[in-house]
Amino acid sequence: MSESSSPLRGATHLECTETGERLESETLQGLSPAGKPLFARYDLESLAGAFTPDDLVGRRADLWRYAEVLPVRDPAHRITLGEGWTPLLDAPRLAGELGVARCWVKDESQNPTGTFKARGMALAVSRALELGADVLALPSAGNAGGAAAAYGAAADMAVHVVVPADTPQPILEEIRAMGAHLHLLDGLITDCGKAVKEGVREFGWWDLSTLKEPYRVEGKKTMGYEIFEQLGRRLPDVIVYPTGGGTGLIGMWKAFDEMEAMGWIGSERPRMMAVQARGCAPIVRAFESGAGSAEYYEGATTYASGLRVPSAVGDFLILDALRASGGAAVAVADHQMARWVSRIGETTGVFAAPEGGAVAAAVPVLLEEGVIRADDEVVLFNTGSGLKYVGMSPLD
Ligand SMILES: *Cc1c(COP(=O)(O)O)cnc(C)c1O
Secondary structure, eight states: OOGGGOSOOSOSEEEETTTOOEEOSSSOOOSOTTSOOEEEEOOHHHHTTTSOGGGGTTOOSSGGGGGGGSSOOOGGGOOOSSOSOOOEEEOHHHHHHHTOSEEEEEEGGGSGGGBTHHHHHHHHHHHHHHTTOOEEEEEOSSHHHHHHHHHHHHHTOEEEEEEETTSOHHHHHHHHHTTOEEEEESSOHHHHHHHHHHHHHHHOOEEOOBTTBSSHHHHHHHHHHHHHHHTTSOOOSEEEEEOSSOHHHHHHHHHHHHHHHTTSSOSOOOEEEEEEETTBOHHHHHHHHTOSSOOOOTTOOOSOGGGOOSOOTTHHHHHHHHHHHTOEEEEEOHHHHHHHHHHHHHHHSOOBOHHHHHHHHHHHHHHHHTSSOTTOEEEEEEOBBGGGGTTOOTTO
C-alpha cells in the first residue's frame, strides 16, 4: 500500500506491559496505573498482507518510512530532522579482530544530534504536539537532553532540561544553543528526576523520561525494522546493545513481535546481548542472579554517560528479552571501552562513542562465555559519536 493512501494510521490503544490493561491512546498518557511502561498497539491483523516489505521500497530514507506502525496520526505533526535509516556497515576487519564470522556496525552516530536519542525524541515530541502538551521537560545524563532540546526547537515548544552540573561541556553547549531552559543540579540523574516531577506537578510540564511516556520506544523500535530491511529481509544471529534504560533493546524486541504478527518473519529471533559499564551494571547483576527485575545500583560511575543509569523502569522487559532470546548481559571497564573505540576507528573509519566501544569490548567476553560463537553473524550498535565525549577518555 502506498503510505499516503494508508487508512490505518496510528495506534489502536495503549497496553500496560505488566498487567495488559488497555488505555486510550489519543490522550497524553505517562505510566500505566500499575506504574509500568505502556506500549502502543496497532491493528497488525489488518496490516498483515496489506503492509509488506515490498511497500517500503523507494520510501523516504528516515524512520517515517514505517508510518503504518508508528503512532503519529497526522503527517503534519511529524517533527523531523532526518532521524533514522542510518547505515549498517559491513566491518570485515573488525570481525577478524573480534573473532566472529561476520560483523556489521549499525552506525547511529549519523543521527541528528549525533546519537540515536534522536529517534525516540522525534516520536515523543511529535506525539506531545499532536496530543496537546504545552511545555516539555526531562532529566538527562546528557544525550537525551540534547535531542529533546533539538526536537523541541524544531516543534517550537518550550523544553526544560535538568542535568547534573558535571555533564560534559559539549552537551551543555548543545542544549543551550537549541534554546532550551537548562537547569544544572548538584546531584545525580535521580535528583534531576525529582526536580522534573516537581515541575510536572506545579507547572504542568510533560515528562519525556524514557519509558515514562509510550513513544520514545516507538522511535527506537525502528532500528529493528531497519536491520531486517538492510540485511535483505532477515535478522542476524546476534545483536549486541549498550544498555542504559534499555529502550532500544526493548523497542527492537517489540518490533520483531510486530513483524511476526504481520507475517514478515517467523518465530526466529536474534540472541540479544546487553552491555553495561563495570561502574554501573544493574541489569548484569540481575541477569546473573536470575532476578526478574533489577535493584538500584549505588555509586554509579562511567564516562559512557548513556550507560550511567542506576535504575531502569523497563528493567523487567530487558531481562525478559535477554532470556527469551538466549542472550546474555555483560559489563566492561571504561578503559576497555576506550581501547575498543580506537580499534573500531582503525578498522572501520567510524569514531564511536564509548558506548559503541563497550559493545565491541564485550564480544570477546561473550565468545569466551560461549553465548556468541565464532560462526555467528553479529550486529554491533554504535549509538553515538565520539565527538560528544572529546576530552573524557580515561586513556587521555
Ligand atoms: C542513552 C544512550 C544509550 C543507552 O540507550 P538505552 O536504549 O536507553 O539503553 C547508549 N548509548 C548512548 C550514546 C546513549 O546516549
